[in-house]
Amino acid sequence: MPRRHFSASAIGLALALFGLLGAAARRVRARVADPTGLHWSWPALRRWVDAAPVLWPRIRPSPDDATRRQRAARAASTLASFALPDDAGADAGDLPTLAFFGAARTAHGG
Numbered sequence: 001m002p003r004r005h006f007s008a009s010a011i012g013l014a015l016a017l018f019g020l021l022g023a024a025a026r027r028v029r030a031r032v033a034d035p036t037g038l039h040w041s042w043p044a045l046r047r048w049v050d051a052a053p054v055l056w057p058r059i060r061p062s063p064d065d066a067t068r069r070q071r072a073a074r075a076a077s078t079l080a081s082f083a084l085p086d087d088a089g090a091d092a093g094d095l096p097t098l099a100f101f102g103a104a105r106t107a108h109g110g
Contacts, residue, residue: 011048011055012079012103016096018045019072056106079103
């Protein structure tokens, strides 16, 4: 992704973990970026949620009263819908994995 330190896939996974699975920001960071899990907040996650419709124009804007977690869920659901059925053998119920692959696919014009 332009001007981002993380890949589209990593951002898509982070949005899914936070928005769809309800993981705390520190758990998301531990899974995506920092396995020590020592950080309690992660400003990048907030920025990614806010920027998701710009990073991926196919994501519809959320209602004005939507929480950040709700906006992340919408973004992750949309990204998951762009994954192909054979992407790493992910099944239809594995939304974080589907968001990971869908984010990569849409970031590259797919």
